Amino acid sequence: MHSAAAKRKDRGSSMNNPTLPLELVAEILLRTPVRSVLRFRSVCKSWLSLISDPHFRVSHYDLAAAPTHRLLLRADDFYAQSLPIESPLETYHHHAAYFPLPLPSPPSKSAPNVQDDFHNQPEILGSCRGLVLLYYPCREDLIVWNPSTGVYKRFPNSNIEYGLPYHPYPYGFGYDPSKDDYLLVLAEFPECGPVETRICIFSFKTESWKTQTISNVSYEDLDDRFNHGDKFKAGLLFNGALHWLVFSRDRMVPMIIAFDLVQRSLSEIPLIDHMTSEDLEYETYSLWVMRGCLSLCCSVRGYQLAEVWVMKEYKVKSSWTMLCVNPPYDFFPICSTKDGGFFGSSSAEGERLEKLDHKGDIVDYHDYGGGGGSYCDNLQSAVYRESLLSLPSVVRETREIDNVETSEDDHEETSEDDYGETSEDDQQ
Secondary structure, three states, X not given: OHHHHHHHHXXXXXXXXXXXXXXXHHHHHOOOOHHHHHHHOOOOHHHHHHHXXXXXXXXXXXXXXOOXXXXXXXXXXXXXXEEEOOOOHHHHHHHOEEEEOOOOOOOOOOOOOHHHHHOOOOXXXXXXXXXXXXXXXXXXXXXXXXXXXXXXXXXXXXXXXXXXXXXOOOEEEEEEOOXXXXXXXXXXXXXXXXXXXXXXXXXXXXXXXXXXXXXXXXXXXXXXXXXXXXXXXXXXXXXXXXXXXXXEOOOOEXXXXXXXXXXXXXXXXXXXXXXXXOOOOEEEEEXXXXXXEEEEEEEEOXXXXXXXXEEOOOOOHHHEEEEEOOOEOOEEEEEEOOOOOEEEEEOOOOOEEEEEOOOOOEEEEEEOOOOOOOOOXXXXXXXXXXXXXXXXXXXXXXXXXXXXXXXXXXXXXXXXXXOOOOOHHHHO
């Protein structure tokens, strides 16, 4: 009798304090969204240790069943907005999160105006594996930042000799899995001298620059040739390579070039024939990824409609297929949505974000504002995937806005447990 009661008591105790094997916990967490995993670190020390393990974080990125992609936009000098790609734009304020941007290096004592030195918006140079690359031209600081965790690493005085504040050369941010290294790549097309292309690569692992010269190939930046500003400067990261739309000086036609981040080799990808004809009746104005394929958005000169083309088989010219002919001419695509539609920005009705269906008709929008052209068109945005990844030896963190002011010293002591989402409504 006593034994049976004791067994029932033991079973009751086990029911009240259930314990899962850590191996099973790991399998569950590996398939749990990033934001939930970050909250679960406070459950117990063993969970915190598991989630903090770099190997777990890499596995979580590789095994994510339904990763969340978000659009990061500069809000002002010191803050950024983040919006889930799949959330409705009509309820933008309920879904947008606000993050303080990592600050650049402190100004030197010899700086003539300390306030002006800090009052400087960073350039958003791209995203890769959940990390966003920022550049502060005032201090020549490169900062690799994970908006999901708030962790960042600063590379002060990066010795960029190519004037990134004004985007004179095409650039891109990517990852070399063979060396576990993140890279900033600049492509230089000399206008005179030997026929060659120079690729300058900054390694975030060694914190050093290397230059690679490719002979007998010469290109021209489409922005310079057609006075497009900075429309084609940012490289598109796809299939392990950075892609740019350029003009071939040899063939006298526009084309795509791809720089493989592992092989460190340059290759050419042809466009559709009628985009390379001598009269150039087609104007190509964006390169992006649509439904897992390389994609172009272009327009016929003199018409107010645009066409979307996808390359269904990578690097195969004959696989270019027209997908849609309805997107408005002033629509700048950013990415595709899960239902096969388009997410992008438009300047038709001022400045706003828009979602189009698969036919190119507007189904949702949000007036963004800000002046000076679309944020997405002038490259002050980036689509990033939520992840737990970070660079080695990261020492500082930012935190999502919680209406509490924090200094840089506070950031150094912040744990990742403190992040909580705040909507724009909460700020007012």
